[in-house]
Amino acid sequence: MKKPVSISLALVAMALSVGLVAAVAAPLLNRAAPASADSSSTSVIPKVTDGSAASIASGKNLDGTWSVQQGSTAGYQVTEGRDGAVLTGSTDDVDGTLTVRGRNLVAAEVTVDLSTITCGNAAADRYLRRTALQTDRYPTAEITLDEPIDVALGSVAGQIQTITGTGSLTLHGVTRPVSLTLQASFGADGATVTGTIPIDFTEYGVTGPDFGFAVADTSATVGFALEAAKQ
Secondary structure, eight states, rough: OOOOOOOOOOOOOOOOOOOOOHHHHHHHHHSSSSOOOTTSSSOOOBBBBBOOOTTTTOOOOOOOOEETEEEEEEEEEETTTTTOOEEEEESEEEEEEEEEEETEEEEEEEEEEEEGOSSSSHHHHHIIIIIITTTTTEEEEEEESOOOOOSSOOOOOTTTTTEEEEEEEEETTHHHHHHHHEEEEEEEEEEEEEEEEEEEEEGGGGGOBBOSSSSSEEEEEEEEEEEEOOO
């Protein structure tokens, strides 16, 4: 299968490079003072940088189903309530499809395996999975696009578009509407779509994570970075 075009990300970098796993361990293992605005620490929030325009796909037919590929990631970012340290975790067990019709993104379904989410600290991982998220009962989270996004997608590799839409997030057995802000790049070699979703754990019946050494706020950010290839 042709490997999709890759865009360097800083998460989730759900997103959370969003080469997430390497970026998330340090905040949990080293409860430092809150990061200042000019901190150089890597964020869990996905960021996209302009890619190479070497593979311009002028007139490429983007319509069809795009499958989520290996290398996609999703995760979370929460703030510890006492001193403001940022806690992050992520997984690369992400699956799903994107559907393009008339050059518009008309559907999206993404599934994240929460039982493999990790922050790099085994004790914290066990607490989050077993106690907070109860992954034995609710092993996955799902993100769906509820309405087509009426914005024509570009077909130049590295051309990044910001698009917004309405979707749903299912977490801990609860489904709630969410607003989606996506950064998308579609080209000859594949597509990359990143986004973040602010949530409140209590709205999903999840108690704000208490890691013992750190009690997180109930508000969090879910982030994701998807690499996709046309089927």
